[in-house]
Amino acid sequence: MAKAFQKPKALFDVPTHYCPGCTHGVIHRLVAETIDELGVRGRTVGIAPVGCAVLAYNYIDCDFQEAAHGRAPAMATGVKRVRPDLMVFTYQGDGDLASIGMGEIIHAANRGEKFTTIFVNNAVYGMTGGQMAPTTMPDQRTTTCPAGRQTNDVGMPIRVAELLSALVTPAYITRQTVIKPKFIKRTKKAIKQAFTYQMEKRCFSLVEVVSTCPTNWGMTPIQSIKWAEEALLPYYPLGDLKTPETDEK
Amino acid sequence: MQSEVMFAGFGGQGILLIGKILAYAAMEEGFEVAWIPSYGPEMRGGTAYCTVVISDRPIGSPIIKNPLHLVAMNRPSLEKFSNIVRPDGVVLINTSLIPIGSGRNDVSELKVPAVEIATELGNVKAANIVALAAFVARTGLVSTETLKKCVKQEFAKKPKVIDLNMKALEEGIRAAS
């Protein structure tokens, strides 16, 4: 009998260090499935961020580099420029990509570097213990804004996908989420699409994945899904913001 | 035996270029050479100068406090540098733009109306080559034949201006005699 469900080859069969209810595991799996389905594991290089996913290489089985905080797009640029035949993806969180690494992601996207970025946005710093992120919502409480994010003091959260979509260089920029199964399927499709654009050497691609962090949000996994749906998704709407096809029109 | 030549003028007069051509010519003749530019903000529109060191042994300090010779292409350059030239050096004065002398009686002044000569040849831009040729003809630091070869080489990618510069060279040599 054929197996109806199995672990992707590009995923190690090990328990992760992620907290209960964290969606990194799901997103890792989607990346691994994509690598399997495209048959590119032997020429894929992942770039791990600084953040909760710093140990992504313990779970995804392909060549991996470990970047400094925010610098994954610069490293991916270095790899891709000297080895255009390799498939390269960065896997970054909101503090990594949208705060310390904003310069690197904008310039890599604007140069049209032919790599893929998986941008996991859960509106908080995870690994350092729940500090305010550039994507933290107004009035959302974190350890560095215990009274909630004061937008008159630190501004509104940054919509990374929209910001990058404003660049004129053709790119694939999309926002998805993994908080429900139907969304997971769409996220998988988007990740595969992003890798495909890269394979075709067409453009830079970024998949923003709205995600949860029950631990640092101080919620149960169920509560966090509800909060993500009610608080995050209205501000971070899902869908493709930019595709090379629309750019070509 | 070591000679140092300071070339000085306005930015845009081709000062660094004639220094480089002289350095090339001296290298071709087997000398040790170094070309030291001024660089930085002073490159932008103000005074440009460079020093060329020509020696028969490895060049030590590239920092020359008192050069043996000076090629002054504008008045501020002459005023600024005429006093640092060593006795018995040559001071070339581009009389087209400099109405004064060096004020020195221990140097050999070479007065060349480089701009007028170049204008008569059809292009004021060749004034630098006129001055270089005159200076080389007077000092004999390199042979005029080597200089010709190096000027040709320098403009190899711009064949249109080779003729002009070869004429400038001839006129410069004549002006020094």
Added chain:
Amino acid sequence: MAKVLMKGNEAIAEAAIRAGCLNYFAYPITPQSEVAEYLCWRMPEVNGVFLQGESEVAVAYMIFGAAAAGARVFTTSSSPGISLMSEGISYLAGAQCPAVFVNIMRGGPGLGGILPSQADYLQATKGIGHGDCRMLVMAPATVQEAAEMVMKAFPLAEKYRNPVMILGDGLIGQMMEPVEFPDDLKSEPTNKDEWATNGMDHRKSKTRNLVRSLFLDPVVLNNNNLVLKEKYEKMKDEILFESYNTEKDYRILIVSYGTMSRVCRTAVDMLADEGIHVGLIRPQTLFPFPEEAICKAVTSSGCKLVLSIEMSMGQMLEDVQRSVLGACPVEWYGKCGGEVPTPEEIIDLIKARMASL
């Protein structure tokens, strides 16, 4: 190839290509921007990679990414830019990736100036990045030597799997001198399949490689640092220096490197013409430092005083002091605002110190 007259910056650029390095990432900064201006047209001629990054920070990680993917790669910058790259250099050292960094120094601190200086001696030799991180540092005194050191730097970086720095000053970058690129310094990039993330398909082993500097287990991290320490010790095999006039009987020994050493050499020659002999040792590698050579030059002569002459405020002094092992006093002389001391100044200094010995 025949000698050509080139600016130091251009010679450094061409030397990298001649050494088989076809990948360059950089950000413009005076006084070394000619390297990028040269390579932006020269790299495409040899099917190489040229990219102007958005900052020195990004460039350091482009270098890291490319090096980690197994490519021979280099960058050039100047003092403030190197400060921005220093984080990345530490990552490269921690992850044991080879790359070449050229620092054409300008005066500091802060924005400082753009004229020749040797103000980054301590940064290069002792504090290039956080953590237990060192790198081989070579300091050229001529354009020819700059070219040769660049060519030698790539195989050395690969031999030690560590960044290597060429530390020049603005004059080395801006000055034109005759240069030739010795064929015997060409080298083939080493095989990096054992560790590089160059794609599993590319390698016989078909197992994946990780390039990382994070070792959360204290024992593992300590062991990694011991491996690095051993490499830094082993780098002593690469020590290079030049002795000048040390066969004579001298009472003063000068230690000086780079452009400053050329000025000192002229001063030594001029003093010799007057019958005054001064020894000169010119370190060509600054890390590791030629301690033994300096020690020997002091103890095997009638040397009464050592002068560390630098275009920095005594940054090399401590290295010279520890080299002489207390055998005689060591004093500093230098300038660090962009002025290069003249031979005359050095001569006056020597004569004044001579009188009091």
